[in-house]
Amino acid sequence: MRDLSDSSDKTDFPELLRQDAHAWLVLLTSGKATQEDAQAFQRWRALGPRHQKAFEEARDQWRLLKPAFGKLLGTRAELARHHQRLLQRSSLGRRVFLGAAVSAAAVAGVAVVHPPLGLWTPLDEWNADYRTAAGEQRSVALTSQVDVTMNTRTSVRQVAAEGRTVGLILLAGEAAVDVRAAERAFGVVAGKGRSLCGGGKFEVRFLDGKACVTCIEGAVRVEHPAGSLSLRVGQQASYDDASIGAPVAVDPADAAAWRRGELVFKRSPLSAVIDEINRYRPGRVVLMAPSLRHKTLSARLQFKALDAALLQIQRSFDLSARSLPGGVLILS
Incomplete structure (x- = not known):
């Protein structure tokens, strides 16, 4: 500097x-x-x-x-x-x-x-049982029937009953849960909601007080003070503290792309793309160009090439870049 x-x-x-x-x-x-x-x-x-x-x-x-x-x-x-x-x-x-x-x-x-x-x-x-840093992913076998894969910047805490793990609390981030025919449904609490699965695969994302649950395989029940619903393969539901939305159709492969080391964007606002990149990159990228925040971008990015992706974004939107201590990058 x-x-x-x-x-x-x-x-x-x-x-x-x-x-x-x-x-x-x-x-x-x-x-x-x-x-x-x-x-x-x-x-x-x-x-x-x-x-x-x-x-x-x-x-x-x-x-x-x-x-x-x-x-x-x-x-x-x-x-x-x-x-x-x-x-x-x-x-x-x-x-x-x-x-x-x-x-x-x-x-x-x-x-x-x-x-x-x-x-x-x-x-x-701070009181998470497991946590991942920027760009890190981690898989944990919570029980003989349940495996959890944590995405970047994710914090979870186990929930135990009668001496065994029966669920987890997603404090922040994103987790994929694989449940093999369990005697009792495995639950994931995120914010005001809880997702239950007795056999299948699902993902829960919880950021800034908003949760998103996606069913990848089998079925998932989502319980919330504002109502409950069931998700089938290829369905996704979102909720916050006050309400829960109706299920919407999604591509399971795109939803689970992060497990393959990819980020998929389809006409996403540039501000949302930057926010997502920030989850995987140490430091912080700050977009200081208000007129470009809502410009859309479609791309498939590799985790291992985010710096190259940022350079391409800089060129595509005619942005100037300035690096600061702590991995902070200002785009304006």
Whole structure:
């Protein structure tokens, strides 16, 4: 990253100043900032009132990004563990500095329960029995009749009864469940709903409070406070806390493409494509081009070639790219 303390000699000063402000915000909340970074930020902010105003604008835009802000960092005893593959807790000194730097930068609204840009694990996922990092997939034999494959950035917790595993709670992410003729139905809880299967294959996705259940083989029953329904092969149902939708037809092969290392998009908004890529890629891609968010894209991408895919997206939509610390990529 170039020296952010000096942007006054550039011809396109306002835009570069805006980008520098975003760069500082990302760095200060990434968990990788140092004391030297904090001092450099103070020098940059002291260059003039426009720098402070640009930072305030970046902060306000940040607050519009998902996941949404929750409780203030200052009101939490726990601070964030940085998302680093298996997610290790940062040192006390780093956490103290991060809290101080964020406070000084006037972004104390960033919460440990809703981390900015998804750069670390939310508080409610810390007690997972199994977790995968960005780009990681993992298969677990929960019982002699049930196998679970976890997709990227997924956290699950087992549910036991009478000394044996009878289900799991999908805290976040996506899981494929294969059930071989079990004596009792295996259940997956995601949000307000529960999916039950006595024999077959199904997938559950739970992100940002919204769940999606797909039947790949056999049959699945989905129970929700707003109603219950049954899914057959090639059917999918979605729900949130308040309601559950009617089953819709889907291609099971496309729905399960992630198990083959693929992402399939069919006339998907560019913003949705970027959001999905973010689940598989360490760091974060931020689309700062509002006019392009709803442009559609159809593609079949390989997990192992996401950087190449991002380069193609950059060229196709005439975007400029800027890399920042922590694997953050700004597209504008």
